[in-house]
Amino acid sequence: MKLYSTNLKAPEVSFQEALITGLAPDRGLYMPKSLPTFSKEEIDYFRDAPYPEIAYRVLSKVLEGEVDEESLKALTFDAYNYDVPLEKIDEQTYIMRLDRGPTASFKDFAARMMARLMQHYLSKENKSLTILTATSGDTGSAVAHAFYGLDNIKVIVLFPTDEVSDRQRKQMTTLNQNITAISIDGKFDDCQAMVKQAFADEDLTHFNLSSANSINIGRLVPQSIYYIYAYARLRNYPDDIIFSIPSGNFGNMMGCVLARTMGVPIRKIIASVNENDEVPHFLSTGNYEKIVPSKNCLSNAMNVGHPSNLARLIAVYSGEMDEKGTISKEPDMEKLRDDIYSGSVTDSETKATIRDIYEKYNILIEPHGAVGIKGLLDYRSQTGDNTLAVTLETADPAKFPEHVKAETGVEPELPQSLKEIEAREEHMDYLGTDYASFKKYLQEKLG
DSSP: OEEEETTSOSOOEEHHHHHHHOSOTTSOOEEESOOOOOOHHHHHHHTTSOHHHHHHHHHHHHTTTTSOHHHHHHHHHHHOOSOOOEEEEETTEEEEEOOOSTTSBTHHHHHHHHHHHHHHHHHHHTOOEEEEEEOSSHHHHHHHHHHTTOTTEEEEEEEETTSSOHHHHHHHHSOOTTEEEEEESSOHHHHHHHHHHHHTOGGGGGGOEEEOSTTSHHHHHHHTHHHHHHHHHHOOTTOOEEEEEEOSSSHHHHHHHHHHHTTOOEEEEEEEEOSOOHHHHHHHHSOOOOOSSOOOOSSGGGOOSSOTTHHHHHHHTTOEEOTTSOEEEOOOHHHHHHHEEEEEOOHHHHHHHHHHHHHHHOOOOOHHHHHHHHHHHHHHHHHOOOOOEEEEEOBOGGGSHHHHHHHHSOOOOOOHHHHTTTTSOOOOEEEOSOHHHHHHHHHHHHO
16 A cells, blocks of 8 residues: 655655654645455445454455554454444434444544554554644544553643533543643644644654644544445445535545545535534635634534645545645546535534434434534435435533533433543643744653
């Protein structure tokens, strides 16, 4: 498997190199030059196979020659030891609950596999690594948990002080050991910008920095698997399916794009966003304008004014966008609009959707899942397309109890993983958005 940089100024690399380095040296994002496709027979087999078996078989084709079969099977079965329910709303609509992992977030799917693959490669070469990651909500906790206790990997997580929930924060700040959490007096985009600048800083290269954000291709490849799983469980090949994906940095959506490339017949990918509507605006007008600062919405993990993964999406459609959001080559907008629909959901619509889904179906969802459902409903209303659809619930409602209870009157039950953190002591550092201060912090912390 060979990967190229979306900025097209860096040499092609193997998956191992892309995973370990995170960001390309030209500041672009790595993308696979090609991916394997899955036949009708393979998809038929996935219908009844357990999730870790599907993960193993998908990754064994994608990473052929990169990891030996025995090790890869052990890694996938260790990573995916929890349920992936498909909850029926009606005959044409399902919720895929990606909230049953150890941190009750969809980020567990990518983080746990990434951590195991990184550990596998580093152990073979007796190397160490420092993971820098920015989070707007669940990435930090999933990454911290996935890498917690590993001897040869340190993790430093940056999060915006005022835009994560108490429980999201505690999942990052109560671990210690090889995990450091930094509260940033700013926005997620500030956190992400500092992390990206650190990767490109030659003064820091000797610290062997890497990323666990969705800028790392190691996040996207595992996330493609649950789209293949959902399709195989619900539909007879080659009938189409629609996925509605709550979207912030657009890594989850890019996993769906990869699944389509590998042969899943996806009629439409719905990228449902909150009031940070730069992508719906781009698809509508052809003009891309970042939102600075990003808007603070209930679905906090999606408060992103400039999604990094948009550069990858534009690359798939034969365009070029740099890390600053400048488009130097227009993508095929007609094809892009045919494949992708993106709609913006307000906070008031998010609240109403939480309330409506509970009243109609007795199903609890949280703000991010509500954005996904509302995006699907808006798409159907505008197009009349009633193709079988799966909408994603990306976090356990108990992560956002105040919002869920306000709309439903129900206090969501805490999963065991969240119960365990309630009484633990928190430890975090505090910084502003000045890169020079962050750089000095890293040099002192890692030196």
